[in-house]
Amino acid sequence: MRATAAVLVATAVALAGCTSGTPAGPVVSSAPAAAGTSTTPESGSSPDASSLPSPTPSPVSTTTTVATGLSVPWGLALLGDGSALVTERDTARVLLVRPGARPRVLGRVPGVVPGGEGGLLGIALSPHFASDHQLFVYATTAGDNRVLRMSLRDNVLRADRVILSGIPKAGKHNGGRLAFGPDGDLYVTTGDAGFRQNAQDRGSLGGKILRVTADGAPAPGNPFPGSPVWTLGHRNVQGIAWDVHGRMYASEFGQDTWDELNLIRPGANYGWPLVEGIGHRAGFVDPLVQWPTDDASPSGLAIGADGAAYLAALRGECLWRVPLDGGTSAGQPRRLLYRSYGRLRTVVSAPDGRLWLVTGNTFRGSPRPGDDRIVILPTDWFREALP
Numbered sequence: 287m288r289a290t291a292a293v294l295v296a297t298a299v300a301l302a303g304c305t306s307g308t309p310a311g312p313v314v315s316s317a318p319a320a321a322g323t324s325t326t327p328e329s330g331s332s333p334d335a336s337s338l339p340s341p342t343p344s345p346v347s348t349t350t351t352v353a354t355g356l357s358v359p360w361g362l363a364l365l366g367d368g369s370a371l372v373t374e375r376d377t378a379r380v381l382l383v384r385p386g387a388r389p390r391v392l393g394r395v396p397g398v399v400p401g402g403e404g405g406l407l408g409i410a411l412s413p414h415f416a417s418d419h420q421l422f423v424y425a426t427t428a429g430d431n432r433v434l435r436m437s438l439r440d441n442v443l444r445a446d447r448v449i450l451s452g453i454p455k456a457g458k459h460n461g462g463r464l465a466f467g468p469d470g471d472l473y474v475t476t477g478d479a480g481f482r483q484n485a486q487d488r489g490s491l492g493g494k495i496l497r498v499t500a501d502g503a504p505a506p507g508n509p510f511p512g513s514p515v516w517t518l519g520h521r522n523v524q525g526i527a528w529d530v531h532g533r534m535y536a537s538e539f540g541q542d543t544w545d546e547l548n549l550i551r552p553g554a555n556y557g558w559p560l561v562e563g564i565g566h567r568a569g570f571v572d573p574l575v576q577w578p579t580d581d582a583s584p585s586g587l588a589i590g591a592d593g594a595a596y597l598a599a600l601r602g603e604c605l606w607r608v609p610l611d612g613g614t615s616a617g618q619p620r621r622l623l624y625r626s627y628g629r630l631r632t633v634v635s636a637p638d639g640r641l642w643l644v645t646g647n648t649f650r651g652s653p654r655p656g657d658d659r660i661v662i663l664p665t666d667w668f669r670e671a672l673p
Contacts, residue, residue, distance in 0.1 A: 312577045312606075312619045313544075315564050348667050352385045354656035358649045360462070361409035361424070362634050362642055362660070366416065370634075370642060371438075372660065373423060375405035375649070380423070380443055383660055393443030395434065398425045402457025408464035410472065412500065420446070420500070422472060424462045431455045433464065433474055433502065449502030450514070454479035454492035459522040459539075463586075468532045471497050471505040474514075475536065477522035482559035485519050493520045493558060495536060495550065509553030519556040519570065525587025525597065526550070527635075529610065537584035537597050538573075545582040546573035547595060547608060547616070574616040575608055581621075582606065585646065586632035591639035591665065598630035600646055605630060627661060628654065639665040 353372070359381075361373040369384035371392070378398035382390040398406050404426030412420035419439050425432060431453035435446040453461075459477030467473050478484040478493035485493025488510060497505045497516040504514045525537035534550040544563025548556055548571065557570035564572045577584070579601065586598035589610075597606040604624040609617030623630070623643075631646035641663040647653045 312575055312581065313564065314575050314616050314618065315572050348664055350385065350662045350664070351656075351659055352662055353381075353383045353389050353660040354658075356381070356389070356648075356658040356660070358405070358646075359644050359658050359660070360405070360407050360631060361464070362632050362644050363409045363411045363421065364634060364636055364642065365411070370660070371409055371411075371421065372644070373406045373409050375407060376400040378406045378425070380406075380409070382441065385662070390441070392438065392441055395423055395425055395436070396445055397427045397434075399428045400426065404431070404455055404457065404460045407460065407462030408475075410464035410466055413466050413470050422449070422464055422500075424464050424474065426455050426460060429455070431460055431462070431476065431479075433472075433498075435500070449500070450474065450496070450498055452491055454481065454484055454490065456480040461520075461523055463524050463526055465526050467497075467534065468528055469505075471499060473497055473516065473526055473534075475520075475523035475526055478520070478558070482521075485521060485558045486555075486560070488513065488515055488518060491515075493522075494518050495520065495523060495526065497552075516552055517550055517554050517556060519554075519558050519560075521558040521562075524585040527587045527589045527595070529589045529593060535574075535587060535589070535595055535610075537587040539583055539585075540576075540579050542579065544573075544576040545579050545584055546577075547575040547584070547587075547597065548573045549614075574610075575619060577602070577606070577619075586630065586634070586644070588633045588635040588641060590635050590641060596633050596635070596641060598633040598643065600629040600631065600650075603628050603630070605633065605641075605643070627659070628652065628657070636662075 358375040360375045363371045372381045372383050378394045380392045408424040410422045419437050432451040435449050437444050453476050456479035461476035463475040465473050474496040476494050484490040494515050495517045496514040498514045522539040523536050528534050536548045536550050538546040554571045561570050563576040581602045582599045583601035584597040588596045595608040605622045607620045627645050629646040629651045632644035634642045643661045645658045647657040
């Protein structure tokens, strides 16, 4: 059972996670989670949503813009020298982005067929990148979504082979985030591709979080023998991250009512399409936090140096900060950078404690001069932003 946390919106409708009406404000779960976790009562009263401050545009002071003029950037992977590899969804280009220099095109990923939300999406470096020079990308092709292994030597990008194919594709809900976990295995997030039944079908790779080896085989110890499925019941996961204790979190797009931040447990079912948001239904895991979709649409997720979760919000046009309490509960979400950069696609936590942000205004947004861009938040920015 999940530990009880403060409920930010204390209405029966919100706690029921209903799928009609217009919810107000984020809600921290007080619902049971996966079996095997304990429940601890939370003392004190729960503030009503009306007591939360109205969002106003956030000031931007000490941030650094490292790239501008990008075309629908999507994924970002940090290199050890302070630079980053960035994917562009529709051009299928992989860029080298370095502070103080113009972005450099390293190459294009072959076979990418962009359309709607699909194209060249996530990117992840091998845990042994310094020696094997391997990287992995998530790409939409003519027939499916797939994961390709590539190599990067002397700034030359070369395709190696497809390690995972057959992920359902569509004009929407393609998932697309890649990340290596603390266990050294590759985690792949997928969407239901607009077919809700995919999420509950263990035979489908859609609507899942997958865990595979660097060769694409189901990773040893997966909850369903012979299957790459790690968790199921997802609508469209586009953010995954781990805290210092190895606990995994994921951000997920809802449909009409609730977006989610989830604590991920192997083999667990997160409810879609039977449950959206907090449902209190046996057999399904409720989110740690849920947001009205107008406030979030969380595409990227990172765990910061302070141990909090940071969610890059598209429709919400902000960076949400969520305090985490030992992986079993969450504190009150805080809205940061509201409308400072518009839609935010990706957030990545660097080893030095800075956060890299990728904007998403050139698709379904209102581009400003210089969009899309990559911005770095220095460590002292958090002391400014948080009281």
